[in-house]
Amino acid sequence: MNRINPQKLLLSKWTAAHPQNREKHFLVTELFRDEEGTVLAVELQAVLTKRTERLDWQALQNPAHWKFGWQL
Numbered sequence: 456m457n458r459i460n461p462q463k464l465l466l467s468k469w470t471a472a473h474p475q476n477r478e479k480h481f482l483v484t485e486l487f488r489d490e491e492g493t494v495l496a497v498e499l500q501a502v503l504t505k506r507t508e509r510l511d512w513q514a515l516q517n518p519a520h521w522k523f524g525w526q527l
Contacts, residue, residue: 464486467483467523469525496509
């Protein structure tokens with residue numbers, strides 16, 4: 456399980472463990488926070504297609520779906 460500090464996720468790089476539509480590498484482009492400033496979700500942008508998706512930041516802790524950094 457990946458250990459993640461949600462406050463440091465902005466502009467971090469991620470690799471999809473099972474790429475779809477040739478979208479393998481992603482960049483965190485935005486953090487969504489509640490009123491207290493707690494990170495709730497992130498916006499990931501695919502490097503190849505520029506498509507964005509929003510997901511719960513805890514989903515990045517699952518090594519079956521995401522790997523930290525850009526990997527081959």
